[in-house]
Amino acid sequence: MTGNAVYIYSNEQLQYKFHDDHPFNQQRLSMTNDLLTETGALNKAEMIPARKATVQELMLIHDEDYIQAVINASEGQVKSSYRTAYGIGTDDTPAFPEMHDAASWLVGGTLEAVDQVFEHGYDHALNLGGGLHHGFRGKASGFCIYNDSSIAIEYMKKKYGARVLYVDTDAHHGDGVQWAFYNDPDVCTLSFHESGRFLFPGTGHVNERGHGDGYGYSFNVPYEAFSEDESMLTLYKAALREVTEYFKPDIILTQNGADSHYYDPLTHLCGTINLYHEIPKLAHELAHEYCDGKWIAVGGGGYDIWRVVPRAWSLLWLVMSEQTGMINGFLPENWVNKWRAASPVNLPGYWHDPQGIYPEIPRRNEIEKKNERTLLNALKPIYQKNKKHVF
């Protein structure tokens, strides 16, 4: 593959589809593959196929009765009690045929990424079909059925004895992964997201720092609504560096939701494509600095599948495979021409967004000030441990 990185993908991952009008739309995977192929940064023959996670593997995190309910729902047997008991059959996660298989293929992609790194000697692996961070042990939530990242983390712990740093830059709080390892000092979770006061799921407050032995191993950096690139990146860079230095992981797993962009219809942040160029750069750098290069990246949210996700996720692969030299301003014409007809919005012609895609932000200074305070507050346990007197 390209350099030291592998790209994992199977068509089966496209089957994760609730219905035509649902905002979670895996066509973004096809569009990303296509953009990378047209750019010349990915050769379809070289992709590593995902696999289907076994029930045994799902049970590393999920309850057996929940998995059984998903299997039943896949076969059309949805009881109304599933809505409250298992979160299945709601408008967010409606049942669909073969949902168990489809969700297992997303999990298997992330497990394959783990094996590629630990068994086959690759430094980095990317499974854009993963990143379903809202899945709970016994409940579907926020478009997520099985939590591939939680399962992969437990798998890495058990199989390779690895200490994992999980970094989540989706606009929504990475609640499922956080709660799965809330008591565990060998897994550190760090989530950057739009504040729960404004956005689903409502959690991810700075004072959620872990519990029992796991206290001090959950970090949350919530952004104010309408935060912009500069402020979000300042917090991201400072917190990720501090937390990596403090936890000294064996491997970094990043969740790369692409829904902090101004165009995203579900969130209220004001990111631009630049965000998705910078985020993987630092993860890449720190993986080499602290983890002997070990870095796994997964996808996540991202609901403007036309203007945002293909560019954002392509940049992730270009950074991971050290091919950013291929970005020359314009998107490949073939890609734009191919998807233009289907798109309800004007497709961008450039890799990066021009200035001024959104109006002036009222109270910008206040938002930035608040974000700076959040950062200090979020990192308090580290500062206290290091006896750095910043307060």
Next chain:
Amino acid sequence: MNVSDIMIRNIFTAEPDMAIGDALELMKKKHFRHMPVTDSSGTMIGIISDRDLKEASPSIFEGNHKDYMNRPISDVMVTNVITALPMDFAEDAANIMVENDLSCLPVENEEGDLVGIITETDLLKTFVKLTGAANPSSRLEVEVPNESGMLCDVSVLIKEHRMNVQSVLLYPSSEKPDCKILVFRLSTMDMRPLIETLKKQGYNVIWPRELGITL
């Protein structure tokens, strides 16, 4: 919601002859800030707080600091303790704490036995729970006229969109005296279809809102 629903039942108590220094150490180790003091029959006779103990302490540079740490807590404990009953409403207990400037409230049953304790932290946790933010949910804020039936009307629309309500808050608008604010937490990641319906029906949706409107 009653005091018995939110109180801590597993309480650490101290005996009156415990040394002040030992009490401070125990509280530090267990992360408590208060401890009820009970006699040998288990009846509460006072309460100590780490703040009270520290405030009464002579400076560490004075010779009598060590003597102070060896004195029994019965010398410095607060007697005439204000308590709550298990059946009291949580909001009444909160009121008692605010009025008397207390940060904790022991709970006694009708026989005078100590059965629990509630602290500021418990009340704050309850507040978080009441506002629904502990469950995965999205926040909806709607301004409605201060008239009968508005909560019902909005709720019907939420029901039609098959969204489950985690919590509801309702309070008078601080800016418009003839309006109220309804705050819902709804178990959904995508409120857009509901927002569209609300707007179509003329409701003033305060959150989520578009960029460009003054916050």
